Amino acid sequence: MVDGVPDTVSAILDAALEEVLEHGIRRTTASDIARRCGIARQTLYRYWPDVQSVFAALVTRELLAVLPEPHARAEDLAALVDTLVDTAERVRRLPLVDRLRDTDPELFARYILERLGTSQRAIHAELVRGISAGQRAGWVRPGDAAQFAAMVLLIVQSAVQSAPLVIEWLPPERWRRELSLALTGYLRVPS
Structure with a gap:
């Protein structure tokens, strides 16, 4: 895009990921990220107001990257559940998720227990889309998607x-x- 903004944003987030994987979030500063990226700290602040915003953008980027393509449509409940389980496994295997769990459990818990982030809202919207499609096709039980x-x-x-x-x-x-069985049992049309 204009002035290389997407490349700069990606480079900053890549540098942030490397720093977080190496040192954890608590020990990573804006200066560390800027140094690793080869930019001035002020350049980082042109895109985000503070380092916590960089971390939020990083988590969002990493989580959204493992989601299935929005146009992917499941043909039946088994396909929908397979997609959900595959996606959950990809999230589970993200190095960033492991690092947050190991080094920054309070931050990890905050995003799980206290607030809905951008990625969770995007995931919810995709789930609504998939569940609604399954309801229209008759293979997800009726109710509020x-x-x-x-x-x-x-x-x-x-x-x-x-x-x-x-x-x-x-x-x-x-x-x-077991996750597949739990999701199937929850979503299937009762016999």
């Missing part, structure tokens, strides 16, 4: 966040299966 999407978000978010806690009982392949 926005409420169903909120519950699916809670189920998946909890499964992603807490997966390391239960790995002795739910190794990755069983985690996928």
